[in-house]
Amino acid sequence: MKLYYATGTCSLSPHIVAKEAGIVFETEKVDTRKTPHVTENGLDYTTVNPNHYVPALRLDDGSVLTEGAAIVQYLADLKPESGLAPAAGTVERSRLQSWLNFIASELHKMYSPWLFHPEYGTQAQDVARAKIAERLASVERHLAENGPFLLGEDFTAADAYLFTIVGWSPYTKVDLAAFPILRDFMARVGARPAVQAAMRAEGMRVAA
Numbered sequence: 302m303k304l305y306y307a308t309g310t311c312s313l314s315p316h317i318v319a320k321e322a323g324i325v326f327e328t329e330k331v332d333t334r335k336t337p338h339v340t341e342n343g344l345d346y347t348t349v350n351p352n353h354y355v356p357a358l359r360l361d362d363g364s365v366l367t368e369g370a371a372i373v374q375y376l377a378d379l380k381p382e383s384g385l386a387p388a389a390g391t392v393e394r395s396r397l398q399s400w401l402n403f404i405a406s407e408l409h410k411m412y413s414p415w416l417f418h419p420e421y422g423t424q425a426q427d428v429a430r431a432k433i434a435e436r437l438a439s440v441e442r443h444l445a446e447n448g449p450f451l452l453g454e455d456f457t458a459a460d461a462y463l464f465t466i467v468g469w470s471p472y473t474k475v476d477l478a479a480f481p482i483l484r485d486f487m488a489r490v491g492a493r494p495a496v497q498a499a500m501r502a503e504g505m506r507v508a509a
């Protein structure tokens with residue numbers, strides 16, 4: 302298997318899940334700043350994902366799986382004993398999917414593209430920040446009542462995704478000051494050895 306990734310983007314989430322599960326795979330870095338995007342091996346990335354974006358997972362049969370929320374579940378299901386995804390068909394699995402969908406649509410796609418492209422203008426960016434703050438307030442309440450992780454006691458793929466997206470806050474001027482429980486979550490998840498291993502593998506700086 303091979304993960305196509307770009308450093309520090311949403312593809313960090315499947316990278317974390319793989320490290321947490323002890324799954325060894327190849328990685329290939331994609332330069333998403335070039336058009337068309339090219340990989341470190343000189344491959345036109347549109348031949349991997351016609352939608353251009355990372356992450357994408359090349360499976361051992363040569364086919365490609367896209368969409369971060371699907372990739373993390375696929376990886377977690379390869380190692381059910383990791384507890385990164387509850388068993389399919391259970392209400393707990395549906396809760397995991399509920400969180401993955403929430404993070405993808407209510408957070409990920411609010412931070413990106415809006416807050417990474419100044420050309421959208423400050424008015425659009427202020428609206429995005431206000432919406433993100435509303436959503437983070439609901440995550441904060443949930444963690445306060447049901448934490449320490451999104452599904453309760455155990456770290457799951459949803460936590461890897463939340464950590465990845467909320468980790469963009471310092472670069473996008475999203476203020477986490479009002480969310481102490483979420484900040485605590487970020488510090489706790491950021492201290493996990495598998496999370497640090499994934500970040501280092503991508504060349505990211507890891508807090509001491």
Ligand SMILES: N[C@@H](CCC(=O)N[C@@H](CS)C(=O)NCC(=O)O)C(=O)O
Pocket residue numbers: 307310311312333352353354355356367368369370405413
């Ligand atoms: N719906 C996709 C969105 C992935 C996405 O937004 N990827 C960004 C990085 S976080 C990207 O590759 N952007 C470059 C591009 O769209 O060309 C998913 O959830 O996997």
